[in-house]
Amino acid sequence: MRRRKRSHVRPVLESMAAPTLSILFLIAWQVAVPLAGLSDFILPTPWQIIRRIVVDYRLILSDSLITLVETLVGFAIAAVSGVALALAIFYSRIFERAVYPLLVAMQTIPKVALAPLLVLYLGYGFAPKCFLALLLAFFPIVISTVVGLQALDKAMVDLVRSMGANEWQTFYKIRLPAALPNIFGGLKVGISLAVIGAVIGEYVAAERGLGYLQLQAGSQFDTTLSFAAMIVIAFIGIVLFWLLDLGERKAVFRREPAK
Amino acid sequence: MTSYPASTRGHGVGVVIENTSKVYELRDGSDLLALDRVDSRIEPGEFVAIVGPSGCGKSTLLSLVAGLLPPTTGRILIDGEEVKRPHPKVGVVFQTDLLLYWRTILDNILLPIEIKGRRRHKYAARADELLDQVGLKGFGGKYPSELSGGMRQRAAICRALVQEPELLLMDEPFGALDALTREQMISDLQTMWLAVNNTLVFITHSIEEAVFLADRVLVMSPRPGRIDLDRRIEIERPRNWKSRIEPKFIGYTTEIRAIFEAEGVLSKQ
Numbered sequence: 093m094r095r096r097k098r099s100h101v102r103p104v105l106e107s108m109a110a111p112t113l114s115i116l117f118l119i120a121w122q123v124a125v126p127l128a129g130l131s132d133f134i135l136p137t138p139w140q141i142i143r144r145i146v147v148d149y150r151l152i153l154s155d156s157l158i159t160l161v162e163t164l165v166g167f168a169i170a171a172v173s174g175v176a177l178a179l180a181i182f183y184s185r186i187f188e189r190a191v192y193p194l195l196v197a198m199q200t201i202p203k204v205a206l207a208p209l210l211v212l213y214l215g216y217g218f219a220p221k222c223f224l225a226l227l228l229a230f231f232p233i234v235i236s237t238v239v240g241l242q243a244l245d246k247a248m249v250d251l252v253r254s255m256g257a258n259e260w261q262t263f264y265k266i267r268l269p270a271a272l273p274n275i276f277g278g279l280k281v282g283i284s285l286a287v288i289g290a291v292i293g294e295y296v297a298a299e300r301g302l303g304y305l306q307l308q309a310g311s312q313f314d315t316t317l318s319f320a321a322m323i324v325i326a327f328i329g330i331v332l333f334w335l336l337d338l339g340e341r342k343a344v345f346r347r348e349p350a351k
Numbered sequence: 352m353t354s355y356p357a358s359t360r361g362h363g364v365g366v367v368i369e370n371t372s373k374v375y376e377l378r379d380g381s382d383l384l385a386l387d388r389v390d391s392r393i394e395p396g397e398f399v400a401i402v403g404p405s406g407c408g409k410s411t412l413l414s415l416v417a418g419l420l421p422p423t424t425g426r427i428l429i430d431g432e433e434v435k436r437p438h439p440k441v442g443v444v445f446q447t448d449l450l451l452y453w454r455t456i457l458d459n460i461l462l463p464i465e466i467k468g469r470r471r472h473k474y475a476a477r478a479d480e481l482l483d484q485v486g487l488k489g490f491g492g493k494y495p496s497e498l499s500g501g502m503r504q505r506a507a508i509c510r511a512l513v514q515e516p517e518l519l520l521m522d523e524p525f526g527a528l529d530a531l532t533r534e535q536m537i538s539d540l541q542t543m544w545l546a547v548n549n550t551l552v553f554i555t556h557s558i559e560e561a562v563f564l565a566d567r568v569l570v571m572s573p574r575p576g577r578i579d580l581d582r583r584i585e586i587e588r589p590r591n592w593k594s595r596i597e598p599k600f601i602g603y604t605t606e607i608r609a610i611f612e613a614e615g616v617l618s619k620q
Binding site for chain 2 (some may be wrong): 209214245247248251252253254255256257261265269270344345
């Protein structure tokens with residue numbers, strides 16, 4: 093059952109691989125820019141970007157909060173409605189037949205193209221950004237949840253039915269726990285997309301938010317601030333993803349299914 | 352499995368299978384007759400083995416008795432009561448262990464207790480006792496992935512026994528195990544059954560397994576499933592490996608083999 097013995101060095105190397113690569117990349121970037129004779133107007137160095145984030149932290153922080161709230165509201169609605177729709181699709185054949193193709197068709201529409209229309213319908217405020225975040229996060233959550241719910245072995249259902257389980261117990265005791273890894277997979281993809289949705293909304297029409305900040309910086313040829321905004325956007329995405337990963341570790345039993 | 356205390360002694364329930372057929376509707380709209388007018392009666396406390404080739408409907412018959420499928424014609428009575436849904440006095444052991452990987456062995460064994468809405472703590476001691484009896488003492492806190500295939504199937508048997516079923520249905524429970532583990536499990540099952548003495552219906556495709564274990568062997572024909580032979584096995588218990596070389600044992604297996612040869616399931620040698 094046990095895996096081949098490994099040296100103690102390898103796990104350390106594996107956990108260090110990503111940070112090491114990132115640092116090497118940043119160093120290369122830092123060194124290459126002056127060597128190539130690029131001005132900060134074309135490409136700022138990592139150090140210039142970090143300094144800019146520190147200097148303008150008030151501005152960046154207030155815009156970050158806006159983007160964060162838009163992302164979280166959109167994502168929360170997508171998570172709740174996405175899981176609910178997945179349950180409806182799973183438990184109702186009619187629903188599956190009616191909604192599933194529509195959902196897939198909807199997915200082929202480029203959401204970015206919807207952004208100007210959403211501004212037209214929902215105005216300049218929070219609403220269109222939240223809605224775009226929702227729209228982008230929704231699909232992977234629904235699909236992953238449906239796949240997770242369908243993954244349960246038919247024999248497992250027979251087992252609990254033979255014990256006298258009703259539909260609710262079957263769901264609660266075995267189907268939901270078995271689907272959790274897939275549900276979290278969908279949520280993790282969803283949260284990354286929700287950040288993108290909110291920022292796209294801000295690109296189109298906004299007076300606040302990191303997308304707006306980046307756009308403003310770009311129009312003023314302030315490339316360093318533009319990069320700073322971009323990096324904070326990525327940072328928000330990474331932190332939210334990581335928080336969900338942490339939640340998954342708490343909620344989901346990570347051990348492999350017995351083979 | 353060694354000795355069972357008297358408290359675990361159940362009183363088996365009888366099963367009556369009356370003119371039972373099962374027709375499956377296939378996707379292309381055609382019908383498949385899986386089980387053709389089966390009649391049988393299983394006495395309380397009897398150990399009955401059903402042996403037949405793959406696809407003969409023996410698993411279907413078990414699902415009908417378990418109340419997981421409705422029969423197309425006929426009816427099945429457990430303890431004089433027609434089966435409409437899974438009967439509370441029945442425990443089922445499936446081909447694979449079907450342990451939930453996110454639950455410990457103890458929590459898996461107590462699953463039927465939770466589902467029936469009974470108090471867990473009243474059965475925890477019983478679960479420990481069962482684990483002890485199947486040689487899994489101290490494994491209650493482990494997870495299924497930490498156990499071997501044989502150990503997991505033993506745990507699955509404990510799960511079926513924790514509610515003290517008066518009828519135990521086993522659907523090729525040792526089919527996925529290696530030959531040595533299988534032989535030990537067969538011997539242990541006999542010991543367990545002699546102690547509990549509930550009614551046991553055991554599905555297998557092994558002639559030797561059926562003859563070794565059962566009071567009665569029902570031989571099923573290939574599709575559509577019918578009972579071709581109902582043979583009482585008169586070999587003293589407890590049976591051991593020496594029973595397998597007794598002339599009587601060889602006589603029973605030869606008789607059953609002859610039926611499969613006549614049906615073309617096995618070729619004549």
